[in-house]
Amino acid sequence: MSEASTSxxxxxxxxxxxxxxxxxDMLLIRRFEERAGQLYGMGLIGxxxxxxxxxxxxxxxxxxxxxEGDQVxxxxxxxxxxxxxxxxxxxxxxxxxxxxxGYSRGKGGSMHMFSxxxxxxxxxxxxxxxxSLGTGIAFANKYRKxxxxxxAYFGDGAANQGQVYESFxxxxxxxxxxxxxxxxxxxxxxxxxxxxxxxxHLYKRGVSFNIPGEEVDGMDVLAVREAGKKAxxxxxxxEGPTLLEMKTYRYRGHxxxxxAKYRTREEVDAMRSHHDPIEHVKTLLIxxxxxxxxxxxxxxxxxxxIVVASAEFAQQSPExxxxxxxxxxxxxx
Numbered sequence: 001m002s003e004a005s006t007s008x009x010x011x012x013x014x015x016x017x018x019x020x021x022x023x024x025d026m027l028l029i030r031r032f033e034e035r036a037g038q039l040y041g042m043g044l045i046g047x048x049x050x051x052x053x054x055x056x057x058x059x060x061x062x063x064x065x066x067x068e069g070d071q072v073x074x075x076x077x078x079x080x081x082x083x084x085x086x087x088x089x090x091x092x093x094x095x096x097x098x099x100x101x102g103y104s105r106g107k108g109g110s111m112h113m114f115s116x117x118x119x120x121x122x123x124x125x126x127x128x129x130x131x132s133l134g135t136g137i138a139f140a141n142k143y144r145k146x147x148x149x150x151x152a153y154f155g156d157g158a159a160n161q162g163q164v165y166e167s168f169x170x171x172x173x174x175x176x177x178x179x180x181x182x183x184x185x186x187x188x189x190x191x192x193x194x195x196x197x198x199x200x201h202l203y204k205r206g207v208s209f210n211i212p213g214e215e216v217d218g219m220d221v222l223a224v225r226e227a228g229k230k231a232x233x234x235x236x237x238x239e240g241p242t243l244l245e246m247k248t249y250r251y252r253g254h255x256x257x258x259x260a261k262y263r264t265r266e267e268v269d270a271m272r273s274h275h276d277p278i279e280h281v282k283t284l285l286i287x288x289x290x291x292x293x294x295x296x297x298x299x300x301x302x303x304x305x306i307v308v309a310s311a312e313f314a315q316q317s318p319e320x321x322x323x324x325x326x327x328x329x330x331x332x333x
Contacts (some may be wrong), residue, residue: 012222016290017318022064022221022283024299029080030278030309031300032089036079036096040256045096048125049110052080054251057277058183061082061224062151065232069146073121074153077183077250079190081153085118089310094317101317103323118242125243128154128161131180135167138178149177151236153227157188165209169240172209175240179231180206183218183242186251190262203245211243218246219275220256249275255269 014022033051040049052059055077063084066072074081082092087103095102095113103113111125121137124130135153141148159182160165171178182202186193193200203213212234216227224246231242249271253260260268285291 012226014222014225014284014311015059015286016288019281019285019290020299021277022060023285023296025060025063025084026221026278026281026302027300028089028303028306029056029059031092031303032310033079035103035311036093037252037256038305039093039314042163044315045110046098047078047109047111049096049254049256050077050254051256052077052250054271055185055218056080057216057224057280058222058246058248059153060180061221062181064221064224064225064230065228066149067152067232069148070232071119071121071134071137071141071148071150072153073130073137073150074123075130075155075158075294075310076123076125077115077155078111078123082113082115082118082120082123085115085120087115087118087120089306090313092108093310093314097314098319099314099317099319100320100324101313105328106317106320106326107324126163126223128158128223129157131161131164131167132153133179134180135171135176138171138175138176140200141177142174142308143221147236149179149232151179151181151232152298153183155188156182156186156193156202157186157191160197164206168206168209168211169242171241172206172211175238177235177238178241179228179235180241180243180278182245183248184245184246186264187250187254190258190260192262203243206241211241213243213245215245215247218248219277219280221277221281223309256263260295267304 033053039045059080072081072085091103095104096110100104112123114122114299121312131152134150136152139310203215206213214227217223227244234242
């Protein structure tokens with residue numbers, strides 16, 4: 001694949017089991033986010049809620065390329081990343097609804113939940129902050145010589161933040177084991193990238209720091225996986241960071257309060273019809289003879305059952321005890 005290629009002409013090889021797993025995992029994110037949107041509409045989720053619908057191939061492709069011990073850190077559109085890391089749907093949904101059964105015991109909400117067990121370091125509400133934190137995690141990996149790589153995700157809007165470039169400089173200077181992922185869904189909070197960014201090819205943003213970049217079809221899970229493998233291998237060899245620009249698209253507004261009037265319905269429908277990441281894998285599974293419609297419908301039923309159970313768990317889980325208000329805010333050394 002060339003630096004700016006987003007072609008699907010020659011898909012990388014994948015086994016039937018791999019493709020089926022990618023299909024299931026992406027579908028779980030899609031159905032989970034759809035249910036989260038419903039709960040938000042019912043008033044059961046408060047505060048902000050940023051859905052990942054349409055971008056599922058990015059996290060599933062990268063997760064397929066990662067190894068045990070690698071870490072993930074991202075911004076506030078984070079539910080998909082949590083599920084991709086293997087965090088339990090019950091705990092994620094309970095946290096969204098502010099319940100004690102959530103990953104942050106109901107005190108973090110949509111944007112601030114973590115799992116040390118799954119090496120998921122958030123979920124961060126400050127735009128671009130996770131890039132600096134991810135660079136710090138990578139520094140710790142190098143210091144400890146543990147062989148791990150941190151994957152730091154951020155959006156096209158965050159790509160214009162100053163701390164991102166301070167982090168790039170440090171990571172390149174010290175050859176830190178980090179892979180930077182720009183999830184370019186093309187609209188940031190609601191402004192088209194052409195209106196907000198002088199250089200719209202975001203994979204070039206690392207050039208002045210000697211960080212190699214690549215543009216990847218973020219709607220194709222196999223293209224993401226292959227680009228991720230190369231970047232992760234480079235980091236593990238001590239060659240420093242790589243910047244991957246995932247060209248992707250969110251079907252919903254920036255958050256649940258965003259009517260997304262800055263783009264046309266026809267544009268969104270065209271993306272759904274011709275570039276949907278889940279439909280792409282579904283077509284591969286059927287065309288290659290790995291599955292039929294009935295088998296894929298059964299996967300959908302299984303996924304829906306997990307999501308329904310997570311919503312029930314969340315609503316049955318108690319709210320945090322008032323005594324929890326002052327816990328987890330100070331570590332005494």
